[in-house]
Amino acid sequence: MNQLNLFIELTRLKKPIGYMLLFWPCAWGLTIVYDFSSNLKIYFFYLVLFFLGSVLMRSAGCIVNDVLDRKFDEKVFRTKDRPIASGKISVQLGLFYAALLCFLAFLVLINFNFFTIIIALASMPLAFTYPLMKRFTYWPQLFLGITFNYGLILGWTSINPEITLIPMVFYLGAIFWTLAYDTIYGFQDIKDDEIIGLKSTSIKFKSNPIIFLYFCYTTFLLSLIFIGFLNEFSKLYFLFLIFIISHMYFVQLNKFDSNNPDICLKVFKSNNFLGLIILISLLIGKLI
Secondary structure (H helix, E strand, O other): HHHHHHHHHOOOOOOOOOHHHHHHHHHHHHHHHHOOOOOOHHHHHHHHHHHHHHHHHHHHHHHHHHOOOOHHOOOOOOOOOOOOOOOOOHHHHHHHHHHHHHHHHHHOOOOOOOHHHHHHHHHHHHHHHHHHHHHHOOOOOHHHHHOOHHHHHHHHOOOOOOOOHHHHHHHHHHHHHHHHHHHHHHOOOOHHHHHHHHOOHHOOOOOOHHHHHHHHHHHHHHHHHHHHOOOOOOOOHHHHHHHHHHHHHHHHHHOOOOOOOOHHHHHHHHHHHHHHHHHHHHHHHHHH
């Protein structure tokens, strides 16, 4: 039972925000391409597959992150008790768990078409080298955005193997969404990160982060508006964007306090709800 608890702690399974932020772009990409006049069983089946894949790959990613960052995690108050950093789980066992999770994720992946399988596998090097970026650049959140929103492309290609302007615009916009929420998240560790020499957009924009966050969320919002026009969504879709605007600017940015780690975490977690609102808005655009 102790090993099971350590495994759950290692993979952050009790912290669903991580795998949900990976899942939402998959669901968005699938929704904007799907023909809802056809068999809905395929849509829901693919949603389940993307959810399982998100949980498995996020869990594997957490382990690889902890292996690569174990020396840094020992020096950061928030992460010093993680299983690998504290020595409760060995590096070898952690890597075995990661390999097993990747194998299970591959069993999920092979349910999709060949093109989706190939481009998903092509993203693996970036997914597992992202933790190294904070050592070399102030933009690790950019690499996280490229990685975490890749599922939007996979959601699209699972139905249509031709990548058009629509998913690319959405994907680029979603990268700015991640840039914003992970910059907010990074303010929890900013003091420790500066001491041990790690880099992030939180550190780069620490003197005036709100301008950068407004820019990121506005860019994401513009992508949502643009794909609404490209898809010829109904006026109700654009009206529903009011809820998205309210959440990004008034719920998140109005409450954001870079000097309060608890507020930063709360604002960061609220992006799970934002992901759901966006999915609902896309369904409204497609169905009404």
